[in-house]
């Protein structure tokens with residue numbers, strides 16, 4: 106199978122070379138989707154000046170030299186309208202029927218892609234912001250693996266630092282069992298606030314908490330035992346969230362801040378010795394070029410505070426070195442809130458100065474936009490109380506069950522469908538808008554069965570399955586060949602050919618919303634096809650075979666696409 110746009114690009118480039126000389130063979134033909142044809146090429150307009158000729162002339166000459174599995178027409182000031190022959194589209198879609206990968210090419214050579222995502226903080230509650238970095242990160246991971254790359258998941262938990270002194274002392278006050286129960290249940294916020302209140306009000310507790318920070322830094326065995334108890338209980342809660350969401354993260358992927366504790370002093374010493382970092386106002390700082398603050402003063406990336414303490418920046422420097430040197434990353438994807446963008450830019454620049462981020466490794470910040478409540482503010486609290494993630498996910502399932510209330514299912518089936526639809530709705534809402542834009546968390550909108558939603562796409566797959574069920578056709582058997590007789594068949598087949606290219610693009614650009622938009626368009630093309638082209642009641646066996654093949658291919662692409670987004674589709678809905 107071939108990417109239609111690539112086919113056109115190559116053919117136009119050949120025509121450019123024949124018409125104007127070999128030096129034009131690598132010109133970007135500027136292929137774009139078109140309202141008037143399948144695609145258009147706009148290169149004639151961009152070349153006209155250089156060739157000192159009228160754009161329309163240039164277009165005519167390209168058209169005259171163009172060898173296409175289709176037709177070309179010059180229009181307007183010099184657009185080339187390109188249209189494939191039906192037979193070409195049918196043959197390409199036919200080839201997809203026997204391709205397990207549905208036209209998705211493996212990336213060669215395969216790369217090592219480190220993906221830093223989820224990363225909730227143990228000292229605070231996991232909130233919807235972390236939900237989004239988790240969902241987007243997991244989709245990127247799935248896409249990279251499907252492209253044949255080696256993926257290393259890194260859950261950079263916030264599991265270290267001064268707050269742990271008071272958290273451990275609070276654990277002792279509460280008793281291990283009660284503390285563990287509270288943390289496991291996801292009440293980390295209440296726990297944190299209680300510890301904080303004592304820290305502020307009770308001098309004796311405050312003294313103990315500070316002393317505990319010292320024994321924690323020294324890795325005193327008893328303190329480490331208590332820290333482990335706290336972390337294990339907290340991680341058990343995170344895992345409940347991951348399991349309910351169907352996220353691929355496991356305990357093996359945990360690589361929290363604590364993991365780098367040992368490296369921090371050495372990182373600072375080395376950078377200072379090599380002159381990469383310098384003391385400024387008592388703190389050790391890197392001043393990466395190009396970062397300035399007020400009045401043009403160079404902005405410090407502070408790796409050791411004046412009191413000798415290390416921070417987020419120090420850990421991230423150590424982390425970068427580990428990912429490049431030990432994990433052998435070719436790409437490092439940081440799926441982190443947009444608010445941390447300056448931190449990451451300075452991290453990347455500082456790591457480059459240190460030689461820890463060589464040119465052949467690309468560090469990429471996938472900026473995650475905020476999730477807002479209906480009041481347009483950060484979606485964190487409701488009626489003064491913070492929203493617990495697990496309760497939010499449960500609510501999504503309850504509401505999904507309500508949407509399907511009129512369906513006649515037994516309780517177990519209904520619960521299974523409600524789970525798939527509820528999680529699909531929440532995840533798709535995170536994925537379908539570009540990852541760096543904000544959006545409003547709105548159950549009614551995300552659970553709608555029409556529009557660009559998860560449930561709509563899930564429903565589309567269930568509908569196709571029901572066609573096969575009603576006709577008593579096995580959805581896994583082979584059908585075909587594909588023959589195009591109606592414009593809706595043609596549009597559907599052409600849309601199917603776009604799957605491979607869009608998955609490659611999502612992998613290259615880290616933009617799952619493109620896959621969402623593609624799947625939504627595909628499902629819409631299927632609807633139009635289905636309204637115009639009877640499948641079970643086709644006029645001839647040949648036509649029925651072709652339409653069953655198109656339906657089956659659409660089902661496979663939708664299921665594969667949803668799977669790459671981390672969304673399962675129930676058999677019935």
Ligand code: ARG
Pocket residue numbers: 221224225226261262263421424441
């Ligand atoms: N724990 C951080 C937070 O919740 C995110 C960590 C992201 N990863 C990193 N390498 N800085 O904001």
